[in-house]
Amino acid sequence: MATHASPSGTCRPNTCLVVDDSAVVRKVARRILERLGFSVREAADGQQALEACRAEMPRAVLLDRNMPVLDGIGFLKALRAEFGPDDPVVVMCTTEAAMDRILEGIEAGAQEYVMKPFDEGILQDKLAQVGLLPA
Numbered sequence: 535m536a537t538h539a540s541p542s543g544t545c546r547p548n549t550c551l552v553v554d555d556s557a558v559v560r561k562v563a564r565r566i567l568e569r570l571g572f573s574v575r576e577a578a579d580g581q582q583a584l585e586a587c588r589a590e591m592p593r594a595v596l597l598d599r600n601m602p603v604l605d606g607i608g609f610l611k612a613l614r615a616e617f618g619p620d621d622p623v624v625v626m627c628t629t630e631a632a633m634d635r636i637l638e639g640i641e642a643g644a645q646e647y648v649m650k651p652f653d654e655g656i657l658q659d660k661l662a663q664v665g666l667l668p669a
């Protein structure tokens with residue numbers, strides 16, 4: 535099984551923080567991720583997500599883009615400034631197909647992106663691409 539190397543070694547394997555202001559999206563994502571073997575925590579905005587990362591760094595973050603308080607891009611910039619470019623692995627979710635919006639997320643430090651709505655197969659493929667699941 536290919537796993538994303540963790541230089542710090544401080545975060546637990548197979549933990550995912552789901553960050554979305556929609557409780558329905560969080561519930562759907564949690565169900566999928568738990569089926570894929572992840573231990574899941576949730577945050578409703580970028581500020582809550584930063585605090586969750588400071589408390590215990592997850593292996594991966596599934597990150598909504600548009601949220602109140604602190605949006606996905608703002609969270610990413612703060613996360614990378616505080617903790618560096620590699621960990622946690624961030625997969626950004628967006629409903630916007632425009633490439634410049636996707637690039638903005640990648641430039642802010644996301645490793646991958648996924649279009650909403652996603653299903654188990656799509657999410658499994660993305661997590662395999664970033665080395666968090668077997669290909």
Ligand SMILES: [Mg+2]
Pocket residue numbers: 554555556598599600601
């Ligand atoms: Mg949203």
